[in-house]
Amino acid sequence: MLLQTKHLSKQFNGIYALRDINFSLEAGEVHGLVGENGAGKSTLIKILTGVYSLEEGEVLWNGQPVQLHTPVESRRIGISVIHQDRTLVPTFTGIENAYLGMAYPCKGGRVDWKEMRRRVSETAQALGIELDLNKMAAEMSPPQRTCLEIVRAMMNECKLLILDEPTASLTDKESELLFGIIDTLKSKGTAILYVTHRMDEIFRLTDRITIFKNGEMVETVWTKDTDKDSLIGKMTDNWSAETIASSRRMGEELLRAEHIQSKDGIVKDASLSVHAGEILGVFGLGGSGRTELLECIYGYRPMQGGQVMLKGKKEENLTPGKAIRKGLALISEDRRGKALIGNLAIRENVALSCLGDFAAGGVISGKKEREAVSAMVKRLQVKMASEEQRAIELSGGNQQKVVFAKTLMTHPQVFLCDEPTQAVDVMTRAEIHRLLREQADQGCGVVFMSSDLKEVMEIADRIQIISGGRSRELLENDGITSQQVLACCYHQ
Amino acid sequence: MKNMKKSLQAYGTLLALAIIILVFSILRPAAFFTVRNFINISRQISLMVIISIGATLVMSINEFDLSVGSMASLGGVMSALMAVNGLPLPLCFLLPILISLVIGWINGWIVAKFKVLSFITTLGMSTVLSGVIYRLTGGATVFQNIPKGFSWLGTFKIGEIPLLSVIMLAFVVLFGFIMRHTVLGRRLYAIGGNEETSKVAGINVPLYKNIAFALCAVLSCITGMLIASRVGSANTTAGDGYFLSSYAAVFIGCTVSKKGIPNVLGTLVGCAILGILTNGLTMLQMPTYMQDIITGAIIIFAVIMQKLGKGNAN
Incomplete structure (x- = not known):
């Protein structure tokens, strides 16, 4: 056995991200790792590559216990990882990138470029990879970069190569190229741990599959003995929300987005429609383009095609400013990066989008502003020392309340919420759910996006599936099960 | 202990200002600590304050404008040349303001549109402006045939108080409010x-x-015109020396704010510290190189303090 974990667990703030994992991997096998968002796949990879330290349990490498404290140590024993977001230096050539983190061969105190070139092209040739190694990484196409990363991984003797969603940014044709290389690696005896949401690839490539669920390992199965449906069944507790009052009446259509296509190609062809009075859940797996879709609708991310209609009226060239005036609001998933200004006071954050309401001739009435902000933070029960406190000093839940306060100040008709309960406490989470339901009952439309399927099924009236940058099924959340929802995500 | 650290962060700079004044007052009681000298200092720093307010605006959006110095030089040269060529005096001061507004707008447009570093963009603009100045003047100071009225703004006094000090105060109040x-x-x-x-x-x-960027260029231009008006001539590099000290003043000013961000009142304090140091050290007959060393050290210290004051935000 090449790799074995024994009773491996990992906690974050007292909550188990991984619990009692007994996982094993043979040399020369392609091993699939599947599970929902947050099942613990990434955590396991990070432990194996020395990013997270191991606290409970042990890792055996060729039968010997090993300590993996840093990525360097992990690489030294022969574990390499290729992430979906690549880790090349854009301005370095292929050769320089292949040598990242390794000692350069020297001759007489000078770098021996000839020797470097020889060794890198040797490695590439052995893998059947054709690549112009003198090109800068920035000039290479996505599959070329993936190839370069594989070359880099194989520069050292790599016994286990971990591929984390390697095809996320590749076209089908480019993926085929990668699969060929995987076959070559396998025939050379390198073990591969293949992590993906794509079922087709799992069945095409792997010998065995391990299923994770809620931080626990369900089981390892032989690929030839299983099929898609039973795999999906094992990835989720077949969970179904208590039926939400399905008699809820839906009002007029407030927002309709049709065939949205983002300029960067992440959103390929996605549509959605929100009515007054409803909470539309949007669910997609990591990398499905859900965040990008909302940003396109809101006018924040450049669009290539498609149209946005508000109350049946077509809107051209929406900008965030225009979107706000038309009654849209975006709660971004990236709280620190796109929703808060950490260094400014709570008052200044809350008033950010509605300064015009308190101003005459460009001059802000401090009194009006303070009154309005006070009323809003009181309504949302933000816990703080004073409204002049800097936003960064608040807890996650209270920061998110400040974001909601800012949003409510503009009286939006349609809420676009992207992971609105991410990293907030249980209490705040319930308050946010209640707040959004209230808004819907008062005639607003709410889009609720979360990577937590359970949460989406708890709160949504209908669920729109997004996968691979495209909108798929629209499900009534009426007695459906999590397994049905997941099946929609995986059957493309 | 924690409280002391906090209040030191908030009031440390003002404390430093008080100590500087105290030291000079003890060493040169008769010459330094007089109303007359403080009026004098207010005039000495007035030009630096106005250009530094411009730098404050640009720094408040987290950008830099390195062309403030050459913009000031150009402002002075344009206005002097217009006066020499017989344009009505009000126009000699208004037209350069409009031109600087356009130049600053171009700076901002390039930075925002192409998302390039303002540092480099405005460094380039600064060089362009220096070239324009040379084209206009041939490198010579403009001083012949300047009408008498041109010097009024820079030299007039209301009683004992120079008009420049009043103009400075007006800008501080206006932009502090804005x-x-x-x-x-x-x-x-x-x-x-x-x-x-x-x-x-x-x-x-x-x-x-x-x-x-446009307001910053306008304030730089105004500074340059006031320099020219004060000395009655326009030197082609009159404003260049203001570039470094204006940013020094803004950085010192950041330390006055609890959030560690650029602010107009803080900038005024920063200018006051730098101005009083120059004034006092000159009275002590400290050689210029020592003044440079002390001023430079204070700038570095202020930048470190500003970083500490910002804490762990973002």
Whole structure:
């Protein structure tokens, strides 16, 4: 056995991200790792590559216990990882990138470029990879970069190569190229741990599959003995929300987005429609383009095609400013990066989008502003020392309340919420759910996006599936099960 | 202990100012600590204050404008040349302001549109402006045939108080108010705090960047024209020396704010510290190189303090 974990667990703030994992991997096998968002796949990879330290349990490498404290140590024993977001230096050539983190061969105190070139092209040739190694990484196409990363991984003797969603940014044709290389690696005896949401690839490539669920390992199965449906069944507790009052009446259509296509190609062809009075859940797996879709609708991310209609009226060239005036609001998933200004006071954050309401001739009435902000933070029960406190000093839940306060100040008709309960406490989470339901009952439309399927099924009236940058099924959340929802995500 | 550290952060700079004044007062009681000398200092720093307010605006959106010095030089040269060529005096001061507004707008437009470093953009603009100055003057100071009235702004006194000091005070009050109490000021600070959040919040970020750079250029230009008016001639590099000290003043000013952000009152304090140091050290007959060493050390110290004051925000 090449790799074995024994009773491996990992906690974050007292909550188990991984619990009692007994996982094993043979040399020369392609091993699939599947599970929902947050099942613990990434955590396991990070432990194996020395990013997270191991606290409970042990890792055996060729039968010997090993300590993996840093990525360097992990690489030294022969574990390499290729992430979906690549880790090349854009301005370095292929050769320089292949040598990242390794000692350069020297001759007489000078770098021996000839020797470097020889060794890198040797490695590439052995893998059947054709690549112009003198090109800068920035000039290479996505599959070329993936190839370069594989070359880099194989520069050292790599016994286990971990591929984390390697095809996320590749076209089908480019993926085929990668699969060929995987076959070559396998025939050379390198073990591969293949992590993906794509079922087709799992069945095409792997010998065995391990299923994770809620931080626990369900089981390892032989690929030839299983099929898609039973795999999906094992990835989720077949969970179904208590039926939400399905008699809820839906009002007029407030927002309709049709065939949205983002300029960067992440959103390929996605549509959605929100009515007054409803909470539309949007669910997609990591990398499905859900965040990008909302940003396109809101006018924040450049669009290539498609149209946005508000109350049946077509809107051209929406900008965030225009979107706000038309009654849209975006709660971004990236709280620190796109929703808060950490260094400014709570008052200044809350008033950010509605300064015009308190101003005459460009001059802000401090009194009006303070009154309005006070009323809003009181309504949302933000816990703080004073409204002049800097936003960064608040807890996650209270920061998110400040974001909601800012949003409510503009009286939006349609809420676009992207992971609105991410990293907030249980209490705040319930308050946010209640707040959004209230808004819907008062005639607003709410889009609720979360990577937590359970949460989406708890709160949504209908669920729109997004996968691979495209909108798929629209499900009534009426007695459906999590397994049905997941099946929609995986059957493309 | 923690409280002491906090109050030191908030009031340390003002304390330093008080200590500097105290030391000079003890060493040169008769010459330094007099009303007359303080009026004198207020005039000496007035030009630096106005140009530094410009730098404050640009720094509030987290950008740099390295062309403030050459913009000031150009302002002085343009206005002097117009006066020499017989344009009515009010126009000699108004037209350069309009031209600087356009130049600053171009700075902001390039920075916002192409998302390039303002550092490099304005360094380039600074060189362009120096070239323009040379084209206009041939490198010579403009001093012949300047009408008498041209010097009025820079030399007039209301009783004992120089008009320059009054103009400075007016700008401090005006821009202090703008930055604190208007939509414009709040949006500039928002952009400086987090550009992406500002965008999502519906703020037209490029527009406000243009405005900040344009106002900065205008204030630089005004400074340059006042320098020319004060000395009755326009030197081709008159404003260049103001570039470094204006940013020094803004950085010192950041330390006066609890949030560690650029602010007009703080900038005034920064200018006062630098101005009083120069004034006092000269009285002590300290050689210029020592003055440079002390001033430079204070600038470095202020930048470190500003970083500490910002704490762990973002």
